[in-house]
Amino acid sequence: xxxxxxxxxxxxxxxxxxxxxxxxxxxxxxxxxxxxxxxxxxxxxxxxxxxxxxxxxxxxxxxxxxxxxxxxxxxxxxxxxxxxxxxxxxxxxxxxxxxxxxxxxxxxxxxxxxxxxxxxxxxxxxxxxxxxxxxxxxxxxxxxxxxxxxxxxxxxxxxxxxxxxxxxxxxxxxxxxxxxxxxxxxxxxxxxxxxxxxxxxx
Amino acid sequence: xxxxxxxxxxxxxxxxxxxxxxxxxxxxxxxxxxxxxxxxxxxxxxxxxxxxxxxxxxxxxxxxxxxxxxxxxxxxxxxxxxxxxxxxxxxxxxxxxxxxxxxxxxxxxxxxxxxxxxxxxxxxxxxxxxxxxxxxxxxxxxxxxxxxxxxxxxxxxxxxxxxxxxxxxxxxxxxxxxxxxxxxxxxxxxxxxxx
Numbered sequence: 001x002x003x004x005x006x007x008x009x010x011x012x013x014x015x016x017x018x019x020x021x022x023x024x025x026x027x028x029x030x031x032x033x034x035x036x037x038x039x040x041x042x043x044x045x046x047x048x049x050x051x052x053x054x055x056x057x058x059x060x061x062x063x064x065x066x067x068x069x070x071x072x073x074x075x076x077x078x079x080x081x082x083x084x085x086x087x088x089x090x091x092x093x094x095x096x097x098x099x100x101x102x103x104x105x106x107x108x109x110x111x112x113x114x115x116x117x118x119x120x121x122x123x124x125x126x127x128x129x130x131x132x133x134x135x136x137x138x139x140x141x142x143x144x145x146x147x148x149x150x151x152x153x154x155x156x157x158x159x160x161x162x163x164x165x166x167x168x169x170x171x172x173x174x175x176x177x178x179x180x181x182x183x184x185x186x187x188x189x190x191x192x193x194x195x196x197x198x199x200x201x202x
Numbered sequence: 203x204x205x206x207x208x209x210x211x212x213x214x215x216x217x218x219x220x221x222x223x224x225x226x227x228x229x230x231x232x233x234x235x236x237x238x239x240x241x242x243x244x245x246x247x248x249x250x251x252x253x254x255x256x257x258x259x260x261x262x263x264x265x266x267x268x269x270x271x272x273x274x275x276x277x278x279x280x281x282x283x284x285x286x287x288x289x290x291x292x293x294x295x296x297x298x299x300x301x302x303x304x305x306x307x308x309x310x311x312x313x314x315x316x317x318x319x320x321x322x323x324x325x326x327x328x329x330x331x332x333x334x335x336x337x338x339x340x341x342x343x344x345x346x347x348x349x350x351x352x353x354x355x356x357x358x359x360x361x362x363x364x365x366x367x368x369x370x371x372x373x374x375x376x377x378x379x380x381x382x383x384x385x386x387x388x389x390x391x392x393x394x395x396x397x
């Protein structure tokens with residue numbers, strides 16, 4: 001192996017390699033662009049279908065990060081993206097809210113919580129199911145430890161608080177969408193203080 | 203060297219994980235479950251076979267002083283290709299493995315095989331070497347992932363067998379990765395490699 005190096009052959013070989021490789025990738029990009037977009041779109045639709053009742057069409061408001069779902073002419077509800085800092089990093093939720101201001105369901109879009117502890121927010125059915133039909137005008141949006149009505153995940157209070165905060169933020173957005181006078185009073189977002197670095201493990 | 207030996211060397215004698223201790227970063231980070239380990243191994247296998255073949259084909263005309271940049275460009279091309287394919291056809295797996303897919307570019311197994319084997323051998327032999335080492339990596343990661351999944355989550359390949367109980371969490375997290383890797387390495391070198 002090993003051809004003796006000279007300026008010309010180094011430039012030629014490196015240039016040619018890059019040219020061939022970029023042409024190859026350009027082609028591959030063009031071929032996979034549509035399937036990639038389709039996969040991303042399908043994932044979004046699935047997430048929305050999980051947090052809202054049956055709908056036929058969805059509009060995305062990119063600026064504020066929410067989806068408006070309609071069944072024909074009727075408004076089914078809003079699916080609002082909401083991200084907060086969890087224990088291990090960003091916790092991103094999709095919160096479905098029906099026009100009467102009740103949470104229909106929630107779904108985790110992405111998270112980096114500890115496996116087996118905070119990451120249970122995607123598998124713990126007891127924790128997840130309490131968000132179905134959560135009515136902020138009846139129940140208090142805070143974990144039980146902070147005097148609210150949300151049952152936290154065992155040993156994952158910080159994650160549960162973050163999750164609750166994310167739902168509260170989504171409800172504030174919903175209130176703004178409906179031009180309510182005091183969005184925070186409606187969702188209880190500013191009532192609950194989130195203490196930084198509590199004594200709990202997570 | 204016989205074709206069989208080329209493949210089996212990568213599996214046992216030159217096993218990248220348990221003998222050569224290469225590619226430790228993805229090994230420790232992605233083996234939280236058997237499926238994750240298997241996917242990471244297969245992704246590396248894909249890149250390894252293709253880059254070995256391409257590099258063995260172009261090696262005779264690559265000037266000595268630029269051979270590393272040329273190899274990296276070739277490897278990065280295959281990794282990006284793999285990224286496109288995974289994003290398009292296995293988006294959930296792509297999300298699980300996340301950063302570790304692009305990091306295959308700097309995986310020392312891939313560049314190591316290019317430097318140590320592919321640039322001195324023909325395309326066919328290099329492909330077999332890539333298959334052997336890639337399979338060795340895949341098997342090691344799957345076994346490591348399986349052990350960690352059984353101990354840490356009480357399931358195997360996603361099939362839960364302890365009901366609602368919790369596994370030993372430490373094994374899903376980083377300390378468990380080191381412990382399992384260490385013990386598996388001992389067992390591997392004591393029983394398999396000796397024969």
